[in-house]
Amino acid sequence: MFSSYIKTAFRTITRNFSYTFLNVFGLTLSIAACLIIFLIVKNELSYDSFHKKADRTYRVNLHALDYNPSTSLAVVPALRNDFPELEQVSQYWYQITGLVKAGDTRYNEKGFAFADASFLQIFDYHWLAGDPRTALSEPNQVVLTRSIAGKYFGTKDPMGQVINLNNQFNLKVTGVIEDLPGNTSQPFVFLASYETIRKEVLAPAEFYNINGGNAFVVLPEHYNVAKLQARMPAFITKNWGADVASGATLLLQPLKEIHFDQRYLGNPASPTTNRETYWGLAMVALFIIITACINFINMATAQAIRRAKEVGVRKVLGAYRGQLIRQFLGETTLLVLMAVVLGTIAAGVLLPFVATWMNLKIGVSQLMQPLIVAVLAAITVTVILLAGLYPAFVQSAFEPATSLKSNTGITFRGLGLRKILVSTQFGISQILIAGTLIVGYQMDFLQNQDLGFNKDAVVSFPVPDRNKRDILKEQLLANPGVAQLSFASGSPVNGSNFSGFRCPAVGLTENDVTEVKAIDEHYMDMFSIQLLAGEKIRPGTDADTLRRVLVNETMIHKMGIQNPEKALGIHFYINDGPALITGVVKDFQSESRYKKRRPCILEYNARGFGTANIRIKPTDMRNTIAGIDKLWSALFTENQFEYQFLDDRIASMYIQEQKIYTAFKLFSSLAIIIGCLGLYGLVAFAAVQRTKEVGIRKVLGASLLNIVGLFAKEFILLIFVSFCVAAPVAWFLMTRWLDNFAYQTHIGGGTFLIAISVSVLIAGVTIAYQSVKAGLVNPVKSLRA
Incomplete structure (x- = not known):
């Protein structure tokens, strides 16, 4: 009997090739996507776990x-x-x-x-x-x-x-x-x-x-880590004094938490990220596999109409319902196993490209790890049960008398369930579309919006020997491709130095943190940093005992001053050294937007001019950079020229976010494609069910547009019903994600309007294909069937 099941399954699969292809293709895509996502999430959530002593290893951090x-x-x-x-x-x-x-x-x-x-x-x-x-x-x-x-x-x-x-x-x-x-x-x-x-x-x-x-x-x-942590104040007091211990402590940070602790954003070696982001990516994988299972159920029930007579004949010949369930479940198992094999192969082929695209070190060999094999086995069993049980029970429930009499008399009590399933698909698609749009908006906001300075066509490179800076300046300005030049401790987004400051004159007696940037007189004009009050930077000398500085808005707000004009002439202390405010500039973004803007000091300090910043004319950038390389290398023969565009520097601050955005775009697109296959299945089912109705309507004068509308109105309604659920879910999830940023984009109604519009467009194209196909059938043939 088992061999009979196998033969029947193969005959059914080969006889209904398009149905088989759609199911296997959808499952293959979903399994490949789930495997790749699992590897990505596993890679990101297991930072430093490969060290044997990871659970007992701590980094000692400073908290002042x-x-x-x-x-x-x-x-x-x-x-x-x-x-x-x-x-x-x-x-x-x-x-x-x-x-x-x-x-x-x-x-x-x-x-x-x-x-x-x-x-x-x-x-x-x-x-x-x-x-x-x-x-x-x-x-x-x-x-x-x-x-x-x-x-x-x-x-x-x-x-x-x-x-x-x-x-x-x-x-x-x-x-x-x-x-x-x-x-x-x-x-x-x-x-x-x-x-x-x-x-x-x-x-x-x-x-x-x-x-x-x-x-x-x-x-x-x-060993109790809390016990060691409690001894840190006494440790600091013993070695550096009670004054230091009163203002600072040392925190023990577990090794496995370093990658996820976003309080420490200044570490260039390993950008931090948020665990919730990768759990969100895991949710996308769950959405994909659920969508694939819904596809299978919808297309299996659509196909069941054609197999009604087969079920009737088998039951007349003595087949029990349990035997039919095993047969149909066996067919599902065969299709799923085919998809698992193809999906694993597809994952192996696509993984290197995805890893390169997302800048991850994930190899194909990881697909053979025992954990991955176990996950694949779990996915296989889950998909078989989710996708196979319902169609098997539906198909085996046909009454012989009804099914042998006419296919068109067959109806399913589960039509409401199928509507729920398709609504779920639409809801998932809308959540993913809205989520991807919001991540994209945030990425654009992080890198381009309201930076407070002009970042276009700026390259930065080091100046190893400050004694040669004047010669370098003269030669650079002689290059016709150089539009502007400034020497500084770094670009606006390069954290140069951080110091403590206090201002007893306004009651700020406790030290706070400020960033200190050394800039020349051309810096503000080059980067279009807006001066709100006072005067621009003027060259000073090493003999100056009083530091004349410009400060940003955040700093004067820390001092309790709102009007920039009133901040001019105020004396304060930088690391106990006297300083005078001679100007106030508009805030600009100098760090990641995960954190609020800090107070910032701009001062002329030639000893800190370790970086040259150049704005290049856009006409011939390649030759301009080549010329800069040539003259720089001639001056600094013991060094090697290396430059960085300011755009790239800003993008590097959000490497982890860019990975996620790339992943969301890729896997959300896959989920939507798989969802289209499911919609195709349900429209195909409706077309078979309403064959005679379509024929009668055509005989009575219905146009092709009327036939398309007949099929579309039900599904358009499902889209709007699903939108009512998906929109608040997407808003809640993405609001939680945006809460990780100190500065964030606004979630407007336009995002959800785009999501529902895309859903309607996708559904319209899918429905139009099947409904036009049904509407073009000769009504005589439809009524005779």
Whole structure:
């Protein structure tokens, strides 16, 4: 009997190829999408979980006026001395960029670090060569990742080779590790031994001497972290005094929380994100699989009309309902298994493209992990049960007498259920459309709207030697492609320096945090920063004892001043040094919009002019940059030219959000495509059910437009019913997501109008195809059927 079921299933599948294709295609897309989404979510939610001691590892962060992931390099020696019970204490100092010379070739490397020997006892890496216990124990040692070793030395054995770092340190290669996975909060291309620079950077051992270092500790097993946290005030008092302890503390942050703790947004090594965002992406996967199951049910019931006589004959010949249920469920299982195989293959083919598109390190080999196989098995069983049970029970319930008499007499008691299912599909599509639009609006808002400065066609690059700055300026201005030039500590979105400030004159006696930017006299004009009161920056000299500065609106509001004119001439203190407000500028965005704008100080300080900012004329940008490269390289022969467009710098602040936007666009589109297949199935069912009705209406003079309207009105009503549910759900979900940003776009009614319009358009195209097809049938043929 089992072989009979198999034969019947194959005959049915081959006989109804279009039905089979639509079902398998929809399920294939949904399974491929779910697998890829699962890998993305698993990758993002398992940051740093691959380290064996991850559950006992903590980063020691500074909390004073703000949350800072960095601590003074003096903290680690003090921790080792005062807490001998800690299993490991490690110093890690991340560097954004550095110049490396390997052989005769120079490289501008991004993202390396200095680390002590304890670091390799805390974090687990796959070692290809070298000993983790000694690889960073001595000065002038370096551990390379596999790709960097290949980049520097090709096929040669890198062990024992020497690279030069920043024209200062000759580092011997003492280890090679596999490239780091993408889900690590401590990414690096190589690790240099901290002993190489320890003596140079440790003094002075001030608590607030923050220069980017991170401290990591590993607690003994079953050690109470709250107990250690409670001892931090006494620890600070002992080593740096009661005054420091009264204004600051050290917080122990679990390693697995680093990637998700958005209080610490200033870490360039690992941008933070929100867990809820990825749970939202997982919800999209759930929507996709539900939509695919609804498709299957709708198309199976539409197909059931054609199989009514088959059911009648089988029942007359003695088949029980249970046998028919097993047969139809077996057919579903066969289709689902086909889709699972094809979906897995499709996921493997598409995964590299999705990973590249979303800038993720996810390989095809991960599809073979036991957890992924288990998830795939669970999806298979779930889809079989969700998609197969209802059609099997419906098809097996036909009465032999009715089904053998005429197909058109068959009706389903589940028509209301199918309407609910299609309404659910429309609702899901509208939620995804609205959600994708809102994410897109927020991304545009983050990068383009109300920045407070002009970012167009601006490139920035370092000036390694300030003694050559005047020569560089003269040569740059001689380039016809250069429109404007300014020297500063950085562009408007480059955090230069943060200091404490207070203003006793207005009652602000407690220190607050301000950003300090060193700018020249051309900076404000170049970036179109608006002056609200006072005068622009004027060149000063190193001999000036009083700092004459411009401040932003946020700063004067902190001082309790609303009118910019009244802020002029006020004296205040920056790190206890006197300063005078000579001007007030309009607020501009200098950090991620996850945070409120900070107070900001602009001052002329030639010693801080480490960056050149150039606005390039749009006529021939490529040749202009090539010319800048040539003259820069001639001046700084020991360095390698590297520039960054300001647009790219702003975009880099929202890497995680861009990943999500890309994912939403991709997978929401897939969900909508799969939903169209389901709508096609229900319209096909309606067309079969109303064959004679259409024939009669045509005989009585109904036009093709009337026939299309006959089919469309029911589904258009379902769209509006689903919209009434989907709109508030989408508004609630996206409002929660936007709450993560200090500045956010407005959710207007136009977003939901677009969502319902797109739904109507998609439904209209799908319905029109089937209804026009039914309306073009010869009425004589329809009435004879």
